[in-house]
Amino acid sequence: MTDMSTTPAGEYEAQLGDYFALLKPRVMQLVVFTAVVGMLAAPVSVHPIVGFASILFVAIGAGASGALNMWWDADIDAIMRRTQNRPIPSGRVQPKEALAIGVALSGLSVMMLGLAANLLAAGMLLFTILFYAVFYSMWLKRATPQNIVIGGAAGAFPPVIGWIIATGSFSIEAWLMFALIFMWTPPHFWALALFMRNDYDDAKVPMLTVTHGRRATRRHILGYTVLLVIVAVGTGFTAIGGPIYLVTSAILNGMFLLGAIRIWQRDEDDSEADNFLVERKFFRLSLWYLFLHFGAILVEATLRSYGLGGWA
Amino acid sequence: MSIRAEHELHTRRRGRNLGIGLMLGGFVLLVMALTYVKITNIDFNNLPGGAIQTQETK
Secondary structure, X not given: OOOHHHOOOOOOOOOHHHHHHOOXXXXXXXXXXXXXXXXXXXXXXXXXXXXHHHHHHHHHHHHHHHHHHHHHOXXXXXXXXXXXXXXXXXXXXXXXXXXXXHHHHHHHHHHHHHHHOOXXXXXXXXXXXXXXXXXXXXXXXXXXXXXHHHHHHHHHXXXXXXXXXXXXXXXXXXXXXXXXXXXXHHHHHHHHHHHOHHHHHHHOOOOHHHHOHHHHHHHHHHHHHXXXXXXXXXXXXXXXXXXXXXXXXXXXXXXXXXXXXXXXXXXXXXXXXXXXXXXXXXXXXXXXXXXXXXXXXXXXXXXXXXXXXXXX | OOOOOOOHHHHHHHHHHHHHHHHHHHHHHHHHHHHXXXXXXXXXXXXXXXXXXXXXXX
C-alpha cells in the first residue's frame, strides 16, 4: 500500500474554493472597491500595472486578515447560524491550515505592496491586518460592546491605503473617506444585530443588543447615523466631492436618516410583527449607501481627469 | 495489490493543484511586469549617484 491510500477515500479534501472562502471574498470586494476609489481619487496618477498589482496585494492582505479572523473565531462561528457554513466550522478546512494561510499571505501581501507601491502603504496594510486580526478579532470583539465602533476602523483603512499607493503620503481627503466607512459601520452592523439577535446572544458576543438592550441599540443607530450624515454630506464640499457626489449623498443620506428614525421609533412588538422588515430594509440600504457614495467619488475623480468634475 | 498510476486521490487533487499552478504562474508574470515598469520608469538623472556624477563632470 502507498502512503496516499491511507487517506480514507470518503474524507473531504479541501478544494481551492474552500480556501478562497477563507479569505472572505465579499469583504474583499468592498476592500478592493474602496481602495481603488482611494487610489483614483488621489491627485497623482499611478501606472496601470503598478496600480493593479498594488490593489491585488491590498486584497490579498485583506483576505489574509479574514483567514486569521476565521481561525480565531472558529468557536463562535460554529454557534452562529450566519457563520456555520464557513470553511472551518463546516469542517472543510482545518484551523491550522487557516492560520498558515493567514500568516503566509499577510507577509506576502505586505512585502509585495512595499515593493510595488511604497513602504508607507505597506506599513498601513500591516497595521490594518494587525488591527483587524489581533486588536479586533482577538481582543475587542469579545471584550466590549463598542467592538463594532472601534473595529470598524479596520474596514475603513483601504481607501487610505489606496490614496497612499498613489501619493505616498496621508491627506485630509483620505481621512474623510476613512471617516465615511468608520461612521457607516456601526449603524450597518447594529441593524444586522437587531434582526440576527439570537446569533450574537448564543455566541455570547457582547454586541450592544446583548449588553445594553435593543432600545439602546436603536438609539445608537440613530445617533451614529446623524454623525454619518454630517461626515458624508460634508465630504461633498471638499476636493474629492463635487455636484454629482453632493446630489447622490443628499438623496442617500435623506433615505438613510429616515430609516434610522423609523428604527428608533419602533419597539420590539412592531419589529416582531413584520419580521424586522424596517431593520432589514435599512441594512440593505446601507450596502447601497456605501457603494454609491464611493461610486460618486469615483465619478467625480474620473470627470476631474477630463477637467470636468469637482467644484473647479 | 496492483499499483495504479492514477489514484483516486490524484483526481480529487487535480483541480486544486491546477489552480495553485495557475496562480503561481500569474504571480511570476505579475512580478515580471512590475519589474519591467519599475526599471523603465526610473529617472537615472535624479538618482543620488547620478547627481554626484553630474557634479563631478562639472
